[in-house]
Amino acid sequence: MSERASDAMARVMPFVPLAWLAVLFIGPLVMTIVYSFANATFGGVQLAFTLTQYNQALSGFYLTIFLRTLEFAGLGTLLCLAVATPVAYVIAQKAGRLRPVLLVLLLVPFWTSFLIRTLAWETLLAANGPIRDALNFLGLHHGLLNVLDTKTAVFIGIVYGYLPLMALPLYVAFERIPASVIEAGKDLGTGRVLTFLRVTLPMARPGLATGMLLTFVPMTGEYIIPSLLGGDKGTLIGGLIAGQYLDSLDYPLGASMAVLILLVLGAAVVVLTRVSRGFDPEPIP
Amino acid sequence: MARTRPAPVAAAGEQEQAGAQPAEAGLAGSVVLRGVTKRYGDTLAVKNLTLEVRSGEFLSVLGPSGSGKTTTMRIVGGFVAPDSGTVEISGRNVVDQPPFRRDVNTVFQSYALFPHMNVEDNVGYGLRRRGIGREERRRRVAEMLELVRLSHVPHSRPSELSGGMQQRVALARALVNRPSVLLLDEPLGALDRKLREDMQIELRQLHSTLGTTFIYVTHDQEEALSMSDRLVVMRDGEIEQLGEPGAVYDSPATLWVAGFVGASNQIPGLVRALEQGDAELESDVARIVAAHRHGELRVGERAVAVIRPEDLHIAHEHGEGPNRLRATVEELLVVGGSVKIVAMTAGGLELLARAARSSLESGELRAGAEIWITWRREAVHVYPWQPDGASAPDDGER
Numbered sequence: 001m002s003e004r005a006s007d008a009m010a011r012v013m014p015f016v017p018l019a020w021l022a023v024l025f026i027g028p029l030v031m032t033i034v035y036s037f038a039n040a041t042f043g044g045v046q047l048a049f050t051l052t053q054y055n056q057a058l059s060g061f062y063l064t065i066f067l068r069t070l071e072f073a074g075l076g077t078l079l080c081l082a083v084a085t086p087v088a089y090v091i092a093q094k095a096g097r098l099r100p101v102l103l104v105l106l107l108v109p110f111w112t113s114f115l116i117r118t119l120a121w122e123t124l125l126a127a128n129g130p131i132r133d134a135l136n137f138l139g140l141h142h143g144l145l146n147v148l149d150t151k152t153a154v155f156i157g158i159v160y161g162y163l164p165l166m167a168l169p170l171y172v173a174f175e176r177i178p179a180s181v182i183e184a185g186k187d188l189g190t191g192r193v194l195t196f197l198r199v200t201l202p203m204a205r206p207g208l209a210t211g212m213l214l215t216f217v218p219m220t221g222e223y224i225i226p227s228l229l230g231g232d233k234g235t236l237i238g239g240l241i242a243g244q245y246l247d248s249l250d251y252p253l254g255a256s257m258a259v260l261i262l263l264v265l266g267a268a269v270v271v272l273t274r275v276s277r278g279f280d281p282e283p284i285p
Numbered sequence: 286m287a288r289t290r291p292a293p294v295a296a297a298g299e300q301e302q303a304g305a306q307p308a309e310a311g312l313a314g315s316v317v318l319r320g321v322t323k324r325y326g327d328t329l330a331v332k333n334l335t336l337e338v339r340s341g342e343f344l345s346v347l348g349p350s351g352s353g354k355t356t357t358m359r360i361v362g363g364f365v366a367p368d369s370g371t372v373e374i375s376g377r378n379v380v381d382q383p384p385f386r387r388d389v390n391t392v393f394q395s396y397a398l399f400p401h402m403n404v405e406d407n408v409g410y411g412l413r414r415r416g417i418g419r420e421e422r423r424r425r426v427a428e429m430l431e432l433v434r435l436s437h438v439p440h441s442r443p444s445e446l447s448g449g450m451q452q453r454v455a456l457a458r459a460l461v462n463r464p465s466v467l468l469l470d471e472p473l474g475a476l477d478r479k480l481r482e483d484m485q486i487e488l489r490q491l492h493s494t495l496g497t498t499f500i501y502v503t504h505d506q507e508e509a510l511s512m513s514d515r516l517v518v519m520r521d522g523e524i525e526q527l528g529e530p531g532a533v534y535d536s537p538a539t540l541w542v543a544g545f546v547g548a549s550n551q552i553p554g555l556v557r558a559l560e561q562g563d564a565e566l567e568s569d570v571a572r573i574v575a576a577h578r579h580g581e582l583r584v585g586e587r588a589v590a591v592i593r594p595e596d597l598h599i600a601h602e603h604g605e606g607p608n609r610l611r612a613t614v615e616e617l618l619v620v621g622g623s624v625k626i627v628a629m630t631a632g633g634l635e636l637l638a639r640a641a642r643s644s645l646e647s648g649e650l651r652a653g654a655e656i657w658i659t660w661r662r663e664a665v666h667v668y669p670w671q672p673d674g675a676s677a678p679d680d681g682e683r
Contacts, residue, residue, distance in 0.1 A: 180397035183364050188458065189385040189414030198410075202401045 035255035043249040053256035062240065062257070069237040070264065072151075072226070073219035076158040077166075080215050081208070083159060084166040088207075089200070091167075092174035093182075103171070106164050114161065118228050121157050122148065125229070149231030157225040162218065166211040173207020174200070209276035216272075217265050237261055312376030313388075314340035314465040314498040316361060321370030323356055323522075330356040331367070332522040338466075343492050343499045345509035345530075348519035349545070355470060357519070358502045362391045362468050375465050385414070390459035391468040395475065396451045398443040404430070404454050405439040411462040429461040432491070449480045456491070466498040473508065485512055506546050510534060518542050534593075536577065540668035543591040550597065550636050552590045553670060556582050564667045566590050569632045571610035575665035587670035596664035597638035599626065600657040601649055609659040612636060614652050626650070628658060 036053055039046040056062065091102045109117055124131050127144040135141035147153050177200060185195035201208075223238035230236075237257060244254030316338035323331040331353045338344050348354040359365040361372060363384035372380045379387045390411070399407050405426055412422045430436045433453040443451055452472060459467055469488075473481045489512055492499050503509050509516050510530040518526045518533060525545075526538040537543035544551065554568030559582060566573040566588055573590045582588055600609075612628035615635075619625075619642060626638040638658060644650060 178395060178397060180393040180395055181399065183362075183384070184391070184393060184397040184399070184458075185410075186364075187362065187384045187389075187391045188411035188462065191383065191385070194414065199399055203399070205401065 032255045032258050035252050036259045038252045038255075040250045040252045045251050053252045054260070056253055057256045057260055065235060065240050066237055066257070066260065069220060069261070072154065072158065072236060073216050073222075076155060076162070076219045077212050077216045079155060079159045080162050080166040081212065084163055084170055084211065085201075087163075088167045088170035089174050089196075092171050093177075093179075106167055110164060115224060118157055118161065118225055121153070121160065122228055125153055125156070148229065151230065153229040154226050157229040158219055158222060161225060162215040165214040165218075169207040169210040169214065170204060171207075173204035173210075177203050206276045209272045213269060213272040213276070216268055220261055220265055312340065314375060314496075315373075316466055316498065316500065317371075317373040318357070318361070319371045319373075321357070321360060321367045321372065323353075323360060323365060323367050329522050331360070334370070334522070334524060336517065336524065336527070338498060338500060339515075340465075341496050341498055342514040343489070343501065343512060344515050344517065345501045345503060345513035346517045346519060347503055347506055347509040347546070348525075349504060351521075352519040353522035354502050354504075354517075354519045356522075358391075358468050358470055358500060361466070361500065362389055363387050364391075388464055389466045389468060390462050390464040391470065392452075392455045392459050392472045394470045394472065396443070396455040396472075398451060398454055398458070400443055403440045403442055404435060404446070407443065407454055408457045408461050410458065415462070425461055426457075429457040432460075432494075433457045433487075448476050449484065452476065452484060453487075456488075460491070460495065460497070464497065466500065469499060469501045471503055472501075473503075473505075481508075488512065510546070518546060520545075537591070537666065538579065540579075540589055540591065540671055543666065543668065548594050548637060550592045550594065552592070552634065554588060554590060556584050556586055556588050556667075559584060563662070564588070565607075566667060570630045570634055572607040573665060573667075574607045574662045575667040576663045577666040579666060580669045582667060582669055589668050589670050591666045591668065592660055592664050594625070594637045594639040596660050597636065598659050599638060599640055599644065599650065600659055603657060604659065608662060608665070609657055612656060612658055614650065614654045614656060617650065617652060624650075628656065 034047065035045055037049050037051070039048045039050060039052065058066070087106070091099055091106070095102050123129055125145065125148045126132075127146065127148065129145065131147075132141065132145035135145070147156075181203065182195060182200060185199040186192075190198060221238045222236060223242060226236045227239055241254045241257045241261075244250045244257065248254075316336075318334055318336045321331055321334045322329070334353075334357060336357075346354045346357060356365060360367050361374070363379070363382060363386075367380065370380070371378050375388045377388075384391075399410065402410070408429055409422050409426045412425060417425075426439075427436070430439060433456055435450060435453055435457065438446065438450070443454060446454065452475075455472070472488075473484050476484060485508060488499070488501075501509070501513065510533075513530055516526075516528060516530045516533050517524055520541060526533055526542045528538075533542065534547050537546060540551070543549050552566075552568050552570065552573065554566040554573060557565040557567045557572075559565075559578070562576060562578065564575045564578045564582055566575065568590070575590055603609075610630055612630045614626060615629050616627040617624055618627070622642055623639050624642050624644070626640060628636045628638060630636065636658060640650075650656070
C-alpha cells in the first residue's frame, strides 16, 4: 500500500466506529427523542412538538409503574450490595487458595442463558416446588409457598441475576486494598468491624459505585424477571415500554417513557462515575 | 529538622501510655521476646527466638529477605500470632492482645496511608478511635505535623504528596499516639538515596527527641550500622549476632555475619597451628596469621580468614613474613575521597581493598600493576569453613 493510501486509511479509520455509533446508537436515540414529542395516530406517528406523551407517561397508572420501577431498581441494587459485599470481601481478602475457585463459581451462572436461569427460579419458587419442600422439611414453613408472582419473587430474581455484576467490581476493589492499610487501621486502634467501616469500605468506594452502576442501570430496564416471576404485579417500565411499542403500537408514548427513564439513568451515571473515581488521580513524581 | 526545631513538643517527659493498661514503672518501652516460634506451612520463619529490647533504644533488625526479621516485627506489632513463646511490651505479656491493645505503633513498609483521608485525618485516626476530644486531637495532630515538618499540607491527600512526605505522614500517624515502642518496617526502602539519607538523620533526631523505643527492620546494612544503638543480625529465623554496630562490624560472630554486614575479603585455607589467641592458616595465596578466632577451629581443617577492605594495605616492594600476598590490580574505582582497588591473585582470588586517594598520586597504582598486599594480624578474623557461610548476601548492598 502506498504511503498516501495508508495516510488516507489512517484518516478514515477513526470514523468507522463513529459511523457505527451513528447508525446503531445515535440514530435510534434521536428518533426516540423526536417520537417522544410527536402525536400518535393508530399504529402511526405524526411528527409534532407536544408534551402530551410526557403528561400521560407521568400520570396515573404509568406514573405508578415508573415509580415502582425506580423502587425495584433502587432496592434491588441495595439488596445486591448487601449480599455482594461480604461475598466479595471474603473472596478478595480471606479466601486464600480457594479464591480462583470461588471466582469461577460466581461466574458459572453466566454460562447459562439468563432466560433459562430465571425460568429455573419459577420452578424453584413454585407453590409446591423444591424450596417449599425444603422449608417444610426443616419445619420453617407449612403449606404452600406463596412467593411466586409477588414482589418478593422479583427481588429474589433480580438479586440473583445481577449479583455477579455487583460482586465482581467490589471484588476488584477489595482485592486492591493492601493488607498493610487494613493492618494500619487495626494498629491505630480500631477492631475488625470499625476498620472495615472506616478504612476498607471507603477505600472500596470506586468498586462500590461501579457495581451500583452496573446493576442499577440494567435493573431499571429489566423486563424478563418481573414478567416471569412477578406476574401481573411485576410489570415494570421496561415491560410497559415494550408493550407500547409491540402491543399498543403507541410509539410516541413508549418513546417518552424511554426518554424519561434515560434521564434518570443519565443522572445515576453522572453521580456514580464521579464517585467511582479512584484516589490517585495524578501520581506525584 | 536539620534546621531550628519548633518547640520540642511531645517530649519524653509527657510521654503517655497509649495502651489501655498502665505499664510497670521502668519497663515502659522495653520489649522482651521469649522462645518465640512461628511456622508457615513447612517453613520455620522464626525459631525459638529470644530477644530483649531495652527501653528507649534504637534497635535495628538486619537480615536478608526470608530471615524472619519482618515476621518477628509483625509478632511484636500483633499482626502475627506466634505458635509458641511470649511477647512482653513494657513489662506486660501481650501475646494474645490485638494490635491496638499494645503499647506499640507501626510504620509500614509502603506507608499504608489511608488514601481516602487527608493528612490531618490520617494522623488523627488513632486519636479519634481512642475517643480523644476534638480540640485535644487537633492540637496534638498540629504538634505532630510540625514535628515532621508537614504543617503546610494538612489538607492534602496522600496521593498528592511526594514519597518522603508520605513517609513523614506515616511517622506522624504512628507517633501521635505516643506509643512506648515504634516499629519501623523498612520505612525508607522506597525512597531514593539522597532522601533516604536525610530521613535517616531525621529518624535519629526524632528518636532522641521522643525517647521512644525504635525497632527498625531493614535489609540495608549501611542503614543499620549507621543508625542503631544496637543491631540484631538475623538469618533463617534465628539471631546470628546481637551487639552494637561497631562491635558487629569489627568482630562478626560468624562467617555469615562477616559476609553479610559490610564488605569483606574471605580467604579460604587450612588451619596450620593454633596458639593462644592466634591462628595460623595456610592458603594458596599466603600464609595468614590471625589474632581473632571464632567458632571451633581444629588444626588440619578448613577455615576462612576474613579481612575488611580498609585493613588491606598496598605495598610495591616485597617484604618479609606472613600476611602478605602478590596480586595484580584489576580495577580502580574512585569513590569520593577514597579509592576502591579490585585486585586478583595468581590463583584467581579476587580481593577488595580501600585506600586513600592520595596513594594514587604516585602513579604507580594503576590497572595492571603488580602489587603486594599486606595486613596486620589484628585485622584478621578466622572462622571454621561453612559450606554456605561464605556466600555473598543476596541483597545486603544496594
